[in-house]
Amino acid sequence: MKIDVLTxxxxMFVGPLDASIVQRARETGMLNFRVINLRDYTHDRHKTVDDRPFGGGPGMLLKPxxxxxxxxxxxxAATRVVLLxxxxxxxxxxxxxxLAKEAHVLMLCGSYEG
Structure with missing residues (x-):
């Protein structure tokens, strides 16, 4: 099984993935778990991923x-995309x-605050 987490x-994922049953599954090849930085898919020098809401108001939104x-x-085509x-x-x-029945799952951590 392949799981990608886009965040x-x-x-924040380093500790939990290097311990216990998850670590053993990764070591045996049963689980291919990658954590991918969303900022790697930006093209400006500041790696900007958020912007102010177009309608105004507080907070920030992720750029599409x-x-x-x-x-x-x-x-x-076979990847299951999950928006958290x-x-x-x-x-x-x-x-x-x-989700364990899927060959590839991409989990998108799309909400953050701060």
Missing amino acids: LFPE EPIFEAVESLTD SPGGRMFNQVIARE
Whole structure:
């Protein structure tokens, strides 16, 4: 199984992936787990991935260009793309089993604050 996580904060995944059962699955080749920095798909010198909302208001939004470029380069027709969001369905064992049937899953961490 291949899992790609597309995120602004790849350093947050270092510890959990290098321990326990996940580490053993990676070492045996059962799991190919990559953490990919969304900033690698930007083209300005500051690696800008966010912008102010067009309609005004507080906060920032992720730019679509780096997301589309990353998804297009990392996926094929068989890849299952999952957008993680605080307002979405709760990730649980049922969903984990469903995703485990896929050959390739791309998880996009699309919401952040700060």
